[in-house]
Amino acid sequence: MSRAPLPYSPKILELFRNPKNLGRMDDADAWAVAGNPACGDMITFYLKVGEGEVVERASFESYGCAANIATSSILTEMVKGKTLREAWEISWKQVAEEVGGLPSVKFHCGVLAVGAMRRAIREYYKRRGETPSWIPKEPTFEEKQALEEEELAKRLAKRIGGGI
């Protein structure tokens, strides 16, 4: 329960102050949420997909720390122009690198961003009723982490008796 030192990179601060691709996307082809306000970490990820399954635009909304905001924002940039398959391959470590490194207690914020993005991709294919073979049936590490975080928040809330 003790506090953690948070040496944020200049890039994180920059994205925190001026987040790119912020906000709800009304014409999104798919969107997904990861985390929830009870864990203090929550990201909504929106995708607009064009010709050849290339990501035209992505945007996000976030509830969480500066690292949460920065990693979600950078990820919306990273997926732009990539095919969904290429976007799927982006790992949280690449995201962390892209923002100039994350303090270790903040790894999970980058993980959550990737989790939200992959869920949005799954959602895209679900809506079309076809799932390509390169999408694993089981949730990937990042998606699992998102699930675990959601579960943990539920468990803690139950134990302490706070409602979510």
Next chain:
Amino acid sequence: MGRVEELIKAHGELEREVYLDFENSSPVPSEIVEAMLPYFNRIAYGNPTLTHKPGWEAYEAIWKSAEKIAGFIGAREPEEINFTPGETEANNLALMGAALKNRRNGRKIIVSEIEPLSVLHVCRMLENYGFITVKVPVDGEGFVDLEELKRAVDREVVLASFMSVNNEIGTIEPIKEIVEIVKDRSPEAIFHTDASDAYGRIPFHVERLGVDLATISSYKILGPRGVGALYVRSGVPLEKILEGQFGTQKLWPGVENTPLIMGFYSASEKAFANFERNVEHMRRLRDKLINGILEGVDEAILNGPRDDKRAPDNVNVSFLKCEGESLTVELSLKGVYVSSGSACTRRILQPSHVLLAIGRRFEEAHGSILMKVTRYHTDEDIDYVLRAIRESVARLRTIYGSMGG
């Protein structure tokens, strides 16, 4: 380049800086620094246990400080004041020292759910040595549930620890009643109170309250960090928890830090010199800040009680749809320095235990910020802070957006 130099630079030229994070550290006012300076190299720089002039000077300085501080808390003897390196150490000494020395009297330690970690974690450690901790719940404003307390105390209770004023939400606990309930049911029990947030802000008198041990801290009254004290009523048996060369402080080994002790003494004197006026000033600014936030920002809630039941310096507010750590960063960029009870500021995914104990939901606890005002703050400071909070919460809420909803 250092690791966070860029972060510091990013703040640029600030219009004003208002430090409100007195919970976690404090700038030391120049008048108090001045009072410390001679003790670094002009006088009393010797070891107070040695037989030469600088040693005797140190002995005299420490004795006088203890005498004064004893007077401020209503202790009978200067010997009852034991200087330690701070609140954490004093709490560790109180709990471990009392439990270990008196284990024959029982195995039960009784505390509230909202004690500081330097109490709760020590209890957890003592459980490894056969002690049992019972945590008494608190109500929605942080007041100890006295009925639960009555049910929980029996002869097995060897030690009780209840803070006088909660450091996070400012609740002024009815310590006298709590002492009576505990001593009634377990006369041998030793009663400790962490009074770090009471000292210098509310009347606090160890004899009138009937406590055996009390922790006070220097930086919480604008003195330097690195020094605090444990009041130990004379005759209360306590085990030392550190070994080494003991000097004037019979419960804490090592060489006494005279300049810090003098800073603590000077800070105490300044806090008590105009006690009523200081407190009135803090209370007015506290209420200005609380009311300004509640009136100026939607979906904001006050944590802890109001008016006379609340410490005169404490402000703790939760904002929904606005995560607390982000808010501390955003406010910092505007020159307003506060802390948060959000899980994002902690090592594990759990927000402040105090806010959960008073029944705050997780999302309420994550959006909390803690501020303390001092006699040095001005109305202009508070106006500036209110504006900064309104702007910062508004911007962060645009990032929250609709959250897919």
